[in-house]
Amino acid sequence: MSVVKRPSQKAKWYIPGILTGLKITMKHMLFNLTHRKEMMTINYPEEKYQYSDRFKGNHILTVKKDGSLRCTACMLCATYCPAECISIIAAEHDDPAVEKFPISYEIDILRCVFCGFCEEACPVDAIRMGPEHQTAAIAGERFIYDITQLAYRPENKGGVLSKVDDEERHRRGL
Amino acid sequence: MSYLTSRFETLVMGLEKKLHVPWVLSEGCCSIEIQNAQLATYDWQRLGMDDCAVEPSEAQVLIIAGWINSTRADEIKEIYSKLQKPALVMAVGACSLSGSPYKLGQTKNIICAQDIVPVDIFIPGCPPRPEALLSAVLELQRKLSPGPSSREVLSAALK
Amino acid sequence: MPKVTINGKSIDVEAGTSVIKAAQLLDIPIAHYCWHEGLSVAGACRMCLIEVEKNPKLQIACNLPVTEGMIVHTDNEKVRDAVKWSLDFHLINHPLDCPICDQAGECKLQDYYMNYGLYNPEMAERKQKKNKAVSLGDRVVLDQERCILCSRCVRFTNEVTKTYELGIFNRGDRSVLSTFENRPLNNNYSLNTVDICPVGALTSKDFRFKQRVWFLKDFDSVCNGCSTGCNVKISYNNNGVFRVRPRVNKEINGFWMCDEGRDVYKFVNREYRLDQVVERRDDFAGASVKGKPVALALQEIGHKIKDSQKLAVVVTAQYTVEEYEAFFELFSGKLKSTKFYVWVNNEETFESFDGLLLRGDKNPNTNGLIKTMKKFGIKAGLWKDFEAAVVKNEFQLAVVAAPENQNVYPELNSRLATFEKLEDVVWLSSCVNDRFKNFRWQIPMKSYVEKSGTFINFKGVEQKIKASVKIIPDAIDLIQLSAGLSESIGVAR
Numbered sequence: 144m145s146v147v148k149r150p151s152q153k154a155k156w157y158i159p160g161i162l163t164g165l166k167i168t169m170k171h172m173l174f175n176l177t178h179r180k181e182m183m184t185i186n187y188p189e190e191k192y193q194y195s196d197r198f199k200g201n202h203i204l205t206v207k208k209d210g211s212l213r214c215t216a217c218m219l220c221a222t223y224c225p226a227e228c229i230s231i232i233a234a235e236h237d238d239p240a241v242e243k244f245p246i247s248y249e250i251d252i253l254r255c256v257f258c259g260f261c262e263e264a265c266p267v268d269a270i271r272m273g274p275e276h277q278t279a280a281i282a283g284e285r286f287i288y289d290i291t292q293l294a295y296r297p298e299n300k301g302g303v304l305s306k307v308d309d310e311e312r313h314r315r316g317l
Numbered sequence: 318m319s320y321l322t323s324r325f326e327t328l329v330m331g332l333e334k335k336l337h338v339p340w341v342l343s344e345g346c347c348s349i350e351i352q353n354a355q356l357a358t359y360d361w362q363r364l365g366m367d368d369c370a371v372e373p374s375e376a377q378v379l380i381i382a383g384w385i386n387s388t389r390a391d392e393i394k395e396i397y398s399k400l401q402k403p404a405l406v407m408a409v410g411a412c413s414l415s416g417s418p419y420k421l422g423q424t425k426n427i428i429c430a431q432d433i434v435p436v437d438i439f440i441p442g443c444p445p446r447p448e449a450l451l452s453a454v455l456e457l458q459r460k461l462s463p464g465p466s467s468r469e470v471l472s473a474a475l476k
Numbered sequence: 477m478p479k480v481t482i483n484g485k486s487i488d489v490e491a492g493t494s495v496i497k498a499a500q501l502l503d504i505p506i507a508h509y510c511w512h513e514g515l516s517v518a519g520a521c522r523m524c525l526i527e528v529e530k531n532p533k534l535q536i537a538c539n540l541p542v543t544e545g546m547i548v549h550t551d552n553e554k555v556r557d558a559v560k561w562s563l564d565f566h567l568i569n570h571p572l573d574c575p576i577c578d579q580a581g582e583c584k585l586q587d588y589y590m591n592y593g594l595y596n597p598e599m600a601e602r603k604q605k606k607n608k609a610v611s612l613g614d615r616v617v618l619d620q621e622r623c624i625l626c627s628r629c630v631r632f633t634n635e636v637t638k639t640y641e642l643g644i645f646n647r648g649d650r651s652v653l654s655t656f657e658n659r660p661l662n663n664n665y666s667l668n669t670v671d672i673c674p675v676g677a678l679t680s681k682d683f684r685f686k687q688r689v690w691f692l693k694d695f696d697s698v699c700n701g702c703s704t705g706c707n708v709k710i711s712y713n714n715n716g717v718f719r720v721r722p723r724v725n726k727e728i729n730g731f732w733m734c735d736e737g738r739d740v741y742k743f744v745n746r747e748y749r750l751d752q753v754v755e756r757r758d759d760f761a762g763a764s765v766k767g768k769p770v771a772l773a774l775q776e777i778g779h780k781i782k783d784s785q786k787l788a789v790v791v792t793a794q795y796t797v798e799e800y801e802a803f804f805e806l807f808s809g810k811l812k813s814t815k816f817y818v819w820v821n822n823e824e825t826f827e828s829f830d831g832l833l834l835r836g837d838k839n840p841n842t843n844g845l846i847k848t849m850k851k852f853g854i855k856a857g858l859w860k861d862f863e864a865a866v867v868k869n870e871f872q873l874a875v876v877a878a879p880e881n882q883n884v885y886p887e888l889n890s891r892l893a894t895f896e897k898l899e900d901v902v903w904l905s906s907c908v909n910d911r912f913k914n915f916r917w918q919i920p921m922k923s924y925v926e927k928s929g930t931f932i933n934f935k936g937v938e939q940k941i942k943a944s945v946k947i948i949p950d951a952i953d954l955i956q957l958s959a960g961l962s963e964s965i966g967v968a969r
Contacts, residue, residue: 183357183358184357184358184359184360184363185358185359186363187359187363187364187448187451187452188451188452188455188468189472191448192448215575215576216576216685217574217575217576217580217688218688218691219575222688222690222691226411226415226417226418227417228417233685233686234685235609235684235685239607239608239609240608242573242576242608242609243576243685251415252441253411253414253415253417253439253441254411254414254415254417255411255417255441255443256411256417256418256443257442257443258443266575267575276442276445276446276448276449277440277441277442277445277446277449278441278449278452279438279439279440279441279445279449279450279452279453279456280438280439280441280456281437281438281439281456281460282431282435282436282437282438282439284439286439286441313605
């Protein structure tokens, strides 16, 4: 495609146009230099945006008071999950009051769409969406999060306590 | 302080010419988040990601977001072959990583990004937050030049 | 023939029929826990309440015989309210641990709560605590809290198996189901109690916590375990086959099946299966070569059969009639081979019968094999004839249609030694075994859930099975095998 550009009278007036643009740039620069608190840019690794408490980040498996997993392996989260990213293998617990527990709880983080349905489906507050935003990772790392990663990662500081307590329910006779 | 370190690294990177030029191939909601990371609020130019390239041959980083069908897979392969070497690939979001939001909707011919090109950085999320993209850029820097970055050196010195 | 009108629909039934059965004939659902068609009437659950016109009180449908001109309503306001209160009383001490209960998804308490209940419980008292996860025997686990005391399982052990293991002990809300001391529930029909349990009180140790039932799909099939040929439902999903349950067929198995037959799904799962062609090679120091395409392997076998003069064909009674026809048409009709041998298992107990369902003949299609052999005029030898012929070195090549269920062939390992004496064996089998590596060829076969065909049971009843699952993609059946072989041998189809 060849376009012939004819010199027009208007094109000669580019210098005022440049000056107008530079004026706006300089105005913002000076404003930012003098009002650093009100600056728009977030200097990411040092500063972080405060998301609300309801932010849906990486999953957390909650624990009981004794530190074991709260999850009863009912598989309602796996049933409800629209991305089919949760896979659970259940097993029989020695304690008849606990009865069923997961020996493997895996979330394929590459499939997960962070919709929060698992959190809603859980009858015992065993899975929550945590405050951490999705973590990028280089190739070769594990993308299938297991129990160690979901429940006992360093950010959880030894496990997040569940709100639903079996002993409490048994004492109330439920 | 954070302002200082951040500006300093940008300056150093500008001098060393360590800015990466991306070629963004995005569809759907991930593209909104990528634009968010490019613009003033998050501004990934601070961390070493340049403005988008005009031609694939100018770029070093390929950013893939959105669903990939067979037509688009061919396109991606072609673009990947044109990139400057060594080429890096960032795959963004659940669609390109596993196709899960589309595989469920009876759309069968969805291809994963890692099946067609070697992906270096995986960013899970649907869509991932701009922070995830920025941390991916940092991971990328760390991968290319191992050891402490100039930012870390400066912040340690200032302490 | 009294005439009864239920919800406006009329039907003539035989005298003495209960209303619940008449309603079943009309496809009108009546809620019930304790009533079961194969057991006696207990009238314990009070869920099947119905309103009979000109009768002041509600009646239970399971114990009310039909009389002439009876007009019954099962779905009006009065009945629904009464059923709701019955359900409320059942749930007074029920623990509501549906998330960990295996019955969830097929539980009658859940179904009827959604149909009749949907109330907030009005009980202020604490729930009774009973024992959880009590082992009743080798196969059954009891949860006493979940039990609603319908006594179906007790009546089953009293009336069907006549072993009298279970009973209901104590009184009032302390009543529990349990076994007698030193008499565990170990009869061969114990898992039927799990099937008929309307709630999650009795669960199977084998299936417990393996899968949630809503992840499973059912298909109809015929049991492969013995020559009775019980009608079964097989539950499966993408991870394999998980359980076998009986299907009602009053002519053959009634409502029940034996526990042995419930283990018959195990050998069809991927981890027990031969998934590719295995060839023994003499030039690699006897090492095995795996993964040759089946078509190529069949071509080589075909050439071998063509060259060989000393061919023996050994068959077991575990394949379908259609497969036998194709197989015998090739070997008897086209190749004019005469050396056929039938491998009979459990020869001592072959004719035995336990009085209810289980037979000593552990093959589903013995009659089908006999019938097909008669059709082709084959006079087959038995195992001892084969053994004698092998000792006399009469054969070089044997084609063995081996059993797919190895568990019912207890003498399998001792008999493999006879085959190992032969130079070349084409071993057609669906399962893996370390000893098979001595055979020249192992061809992966389809199991009974993967192929369609006919089984003829001990009475001569023909029953169709349908291919429903695909577990091993490379597996073939005898029909495909015969077609492939006849192509490579060069005999016309």
